[in-house]
Amino acid sequence: MNMIQAINSAMAVMMERDPNVIVMGEDVGYFGGVFRATAGLQEKFGKTRVFDTPITECGIIGVAIGMGAYGLRPVPEIQFADYIYPALDQLVSEAARLRYRSAGQFTAPLTVRSPFGGGIFGGQTHSQSPEGIFTHVSGVKTVIPSTPYDAKGLLIASIEDNDPVIFFEPKRIYNGPFNGHWDRPAENWSKHPAGAVPEGYYRIELGKAAIVRPGNALTILAYGTMVHVAKATVEDMAIDAEIIDLRTLVPLDIETIEESVKKTGRCMVVHEATRTGGFGAELSALVQERCFYHLEAPIERVTGFDTPYPHSLEWAYFPGPVRIGQALKKLLKD
Amino acid sequence: MTADALRPNLPPLSLHVPEPRFRPGDAVDFASVEVPPAGAQPRPDTAADPASFHDLAYTLVRVLDDEGRAVGPWDPRLDPDTLRAMLRDMALVRAFDERMFRAQRQGKTSFYMKCTGEEAVAIAATHALSRDDMCFPSYRQQGILIARDYSLVQMMNQIYSNSGDNLQGKQLPIMYSSKEDGFFSISGNLATQYPQAVGWAMASAAKGDTRIAAVWCGEGSTAEGDFHSAMTFATVYKAPVILNVVNNQWAISSFSGFAGAEATTFAARAIGYGMAGLRIDGNDALAVYAATQWAAERARTNQGPTLIEHFTYRAEGHSTSDDPGQYRSAGEPGAWPLGDPIARLKAHLIAIGEWDEERHAAQDREVAERVKAAQKEAEKNGILGHGLHQPLDTLFDGVFEEMPWHLREQRQQMLDEEEASGRPWARKS
Numbered sequence: 055m056n057m058i059q060a061i062n063s064a065m066a067v068m069m070e071r072d073p074n075v076i077v078m079g080e081d082v083g084y085f086g087g088v089f090r091a092t093a094g095l096q097e098k099f100g101k102t103r104v105f106d107t108p109i110t111e112c113g114i115i116g117v118a119i120g121m122g123a124y125g126l127r128p129v130p131e132i133q134f135a136d137y138i139y140p141a142l143d144q145l146v147s148e149a150a151r152l153r154y155r156s157a158g159q160f161t162a163p164l165t166v167r168s169p170f171g172g173g174i175f176g177g178q179t180h181s182q183s184p185e186g187i188f189t190h191v192s193g194v195k196t197v198i199p200s201t202p203y204d205a206k207g208l209l210i211a212s213i214e215d216n217d218p219v220i221f222f223e224p225k226r227i228y229n230g231p232f233n234g235h236w237d238r239p240a241e242n243w244s245k246h247p248a249g250a251v252p253e254g255y256y257r258i259e260l261g262k263a264a265i266v267r268p269g270n271a272l273t274i275l276a277y278g279t280m281v282h283v284a285k286a287t288v289e290d291m292a293i294d295a296e297i298i299d300l301r302t303l304v305p306l307d308i309e310t311i312e313e314s315v316k317k318t319g320r321c322m323v324v325h326e327a328t329r330t331g332g333f334g335a336e337l338s339a340l341v342q343e344r345c346f347y348h349l350e351a352p353i354e355r356v357t358g359f360d361t362p363y364p365h366s367l368e369w370a371y372f373p374g375p376v377r378i379g380q381a382l383k384k385l386l387k388d
Numbered sequence: 389m390t391a392d393a394l395r396p397n398l399p400p401l402s403l404h405v406p407e408p409r410f411r412p413g414d415a416v417d418f419a420s421v422e423v424p425p426a427g428a429q430p431r432p433d434t435a436a437d438p439a440s441f442h443d444l445a446y447t448l449v450r451v452l453d454d455e456g457r458a459v460g461p462w463d464p465r466l467d468p469d470t471l472r473a474m475l476r477d478m479a480l481v482r483a484f485d486e487r488m489f490r491a492q493r494q495g496k497t498s499f500y501m502k503c504t505g506e507e508a509v510a511i512a513a514t515h516a517l518s519r520d521d522m523c524f525p526s527y528r529q530q531g532i533l534i535a536r537d538y539s540l541v542q543m544m545n546q547i548y549s550n551s552g553d554n555l556q557g558k559q560l561p562i563m564y565s566s567k568e569d570g571f572f573s574i575s576g577n578l579a580t581q582y583p584q585a586v587g588w589a590m591a592s593a594a595k596g597d598t599r600i601a602a603v604w605c606g607e608g609s610t611a612e613g614d615f616h617s618a619m620t621f622a623t624v625y626k627a628p629v630i631l632n633v634v635n636n637q638w639a640i641s642s643f644s645g646f647a648g649a650e651a652t653t654f655a656a657r658a659i660g661y662g663m664a665g666l667r668i669d670g671n672d673a674l675a676v677y678a679a680t681q682w683a684a685e686r687a688r689t690n691q692g693p694t695l696i697e698h699f700t701y702r703a704e705g706h707s708t709s710d711d712p713g714q715y716r717s718a719g720e721p722g723a724w725p726l727g728d729p730i731a732r733l734k735a736h737l738i739a740i741g742e743w744d745e746e747r748h749a750a751q752d753r754e755v756a757e758r759v760k761a762a763q764k765e766a767e768k769n770g771i772l773g774h775g776l777h778q779p780l781d782t783l784f785d786g787v788f789e790e791m792p793w794h795l796r797e798q799r800q801q802m803l804d805e806e807e808a809s810g811r812p813w814a815r816k817s
Contacts, residue, residue, distance in 0.1 A: 076594070102594040108624055113583050113617030120587025120601075123572065124522075126594075128587075140613065147577045148584070154786045156565040156573035157555045161789075193787050216789045261792065305792035 055251040056243040058228045060202035061091050064209035067255050069099050075213060077104045079131030088133060089169060089228060111141035119149050122162040127213055135170035136182045149218040150193030165212040165219045171279055171326050173226035173234055173372055177365035183327035188220045189303045195219045195260060196303040200281040202243055202251045204301060207258030224278035233286035234279045235374030263307035269296035272320035272385055275337050280324040287375040293382060303333055312344050319350040320385050326373060329357040351388055354381045406645030416719035423725050426450035427460025434685040438664040445655035445665035448699055451674035456735030464678040468742040474515055474673050478507040478730045481534045483755040487763055488547055492708045496771040497547050499561045503528040505703030508729035509634050511535050512676035517602060517684060524572045524585035524603040527562060536569045544766035551777040552769035578609040582618035589629035600687040602630040607654050608639025608647045623661040626692035630683040636702035641715040655697035663695055670698030671726040673733045780806060
């Protein structure tokens with residue numbers, strides 16, 4: 055299975071198990087989504103459980119909150135993460151706070167799925183990584199898978215979760231574990247061990263990172279597409295790096311991070327989002343606070359640039375093996 | 389300028405900025421407010437095509453005439469007990485508002501909002517709904533809780549953020565929440581409850597339930613994107629929802645013109661969506677009841693949503709933090725042509741021989757006593773400003789269902805800080 059199929063499978067499994075799970079969003083019904091993530095679901099579960107919506111993200115999330123308050127478990131899709139901004143107030147001021155402000159009387163157990171990140175020539179409006187906006191908000195969880203297996207298990211756990219979850223899907227690796235840059239060839243999930251996905255139900259607990267590659271020379275903290283780029287880079291450079299796939303940014307698996315950095319003494323953070331105020335800044339601060347006396351070099355941040363996503367120059371923007379490689383050399387210099 | 393040099397013949401454009409008819413010091417004359425005679429508006433069948441009654445979005449559906457008689461096809465023909473119950477609830481909410489407004493002025497809480505002059509909007513609508521229908525109120529529909537016999541003490545506990553507050557002091561005063569009573573948690577962000585109500589109604593329909601949803605916002609909030617998103621969803625899926633716009637003429641100091649009232653009515657917003665729209669006399673409890681009952685029947689029979697504009701007037705300030713004397717004529721509330729909703733319902737009950745001045749005066753005393761007794765009871769649980777009423781560590785409860793490590797750490801930090809401070813109100817349990 056590729057990641058799209060795994061995500062589709064997670065929704066099918068959950069809709070089978072729980073009649074309160076419903077899927078909604080632009081084009082998700084009859085057509086099955088522009089990325090085909092919801093293909094076949096309407097046919098299987100009917101039009102009142104899988105349906106197209108008007109093009110109003112504010113409406114999609116607002117309606118989903120009301121459905122959640124009723125007792126359903128909506129899985130709304132925002133077609134591209136770039137379009138989540140019109141829904142921001144409903145997510146930030148409403149979904150995120152409903153439990154708190156009503157002292158638990160009302161909750162918003164929604165899982166907002168949205169493809170994010172660049173690398174498909176989507177330009178400024180189909181490439182952004184807005185995860186940092188949501189990690190800054192109290193009351194929402196932010197989940198980002200990097201493999202089909204994780205995507206399914208994490209999505210199932212997200213749908214079962216009673217808090218609102220923003221589930222960002224790295225669209226660059228929807229079909230294969232491409233390392234994310236023109237410098238390296240693509241490889242399909244079917245030829246990749248991480249591509250094996252069981253048909254039935256299983257879950258991956260939110261808040262647990264994965265050590266995708268053990269090592270001793272340094273720790274790389276990454277998520278989504280960047281896990282693959284980092285992995286390809288250290289393999290090419292034959293560096294003994296430990297790569298941690300965070301999987302969920304909130305809640306964050308601080309224990310795994312702390313343990314690894316204390317062991318390796320060096321830390322690099324990689325993400326595709328713009329640099330200033332990005333989640334990498336939070337990770338750097340946490341590592342500095344908790345592992346300062348174990349650090350042998352300043353923490354390195356490898357990120358996208360503080361510009362809008364450039365259409366024709368997207369590969370120059372995208373953190374690839376060269377940018378990561380240079381940072382690795384700097385980090386390992388002393 | 390270059391443009392002028394190139395096109396010297398063109399008249400200059402001018403920007404229109406709306407301005408209310410009266411400002412402080414101006415004499416008030418509401419002659420321009422069209423008030424059609426009561427009873428003159430047709431009442432379509434609830435299964436009728438919304439396109440067949442567009443006129444109802446531009447007129448005012450009225451039942452009570454100037455003599456207190458109920459006239460015309462919209463008369464809901466209520467029994468005297470229901471009429472008296474509505475009158476009592478309206479009197480109770482006014483007494484409650486009076487007392488809590490004073491409590492704020494006495495420094496017992498931070499904030500209060502009255503619904504004076506608009507009591508019929510929430511009270512009559514709630515009487516026309518089923519008890520288990522879900523209401524998504526704005527901040528001026530405290531009447532819903534009153535009409536559903538919610539505990540006055542509980543409301544005050546919430547206003548005082550005291551130890552009896554069922555929201556643990558986490559919300560602003562008056563931002564009630566009671567799932568059990570079909571009262572959705574109030575948000576301060578405007579019109580966000582609109583799509584939420586539509587979603588609740590859609591869920592109810594999708595599950596084959598029989599309950600419907602009702603939502604309220606002010607006319608100023610209709611400018612929010614959420615309002616229009618909700619209208620689209622409601623009409624697309626024929627959601628069983630009643631969408632109420634309370635046109636009380638003022639959004640803090642901005643008059644209704646800034647939400648588009650100069651161009652058309654708020655009920656007419658429905659027409660563009662192919663939705664049923666009614667514009668009603670919001671100070672006429674019978675008209676509010678009848679319109680809500682009609683819209684509820686449409687919703688319950690899968691005829692879809694109804695937008696109701698309640699044409700009313702905010703007789704007091706926006707909140708305790710507002711001074712309407714600074715921006716509107718002092719004569720406005722008294723000159724409002726649709727009168728006072730309580731006085732009008734009272735006149736009706738007297739006209740049909742089911743009420744009299746003595747009973748009304750006795751009721752006023754009784755509701756004032758009830759509110760006073762409730763206040764005494766609530767203040768036993770404390771008032772805002774007299775220290776902490778909730779254990780300090782509840783601050784971190786309910787951000788998530790289960791508390792993650794970073795919140796646990798921050799909670800511990802706060803408790804350590806509290807320990808170190810030696811403050812006299814140190815952690816209470």
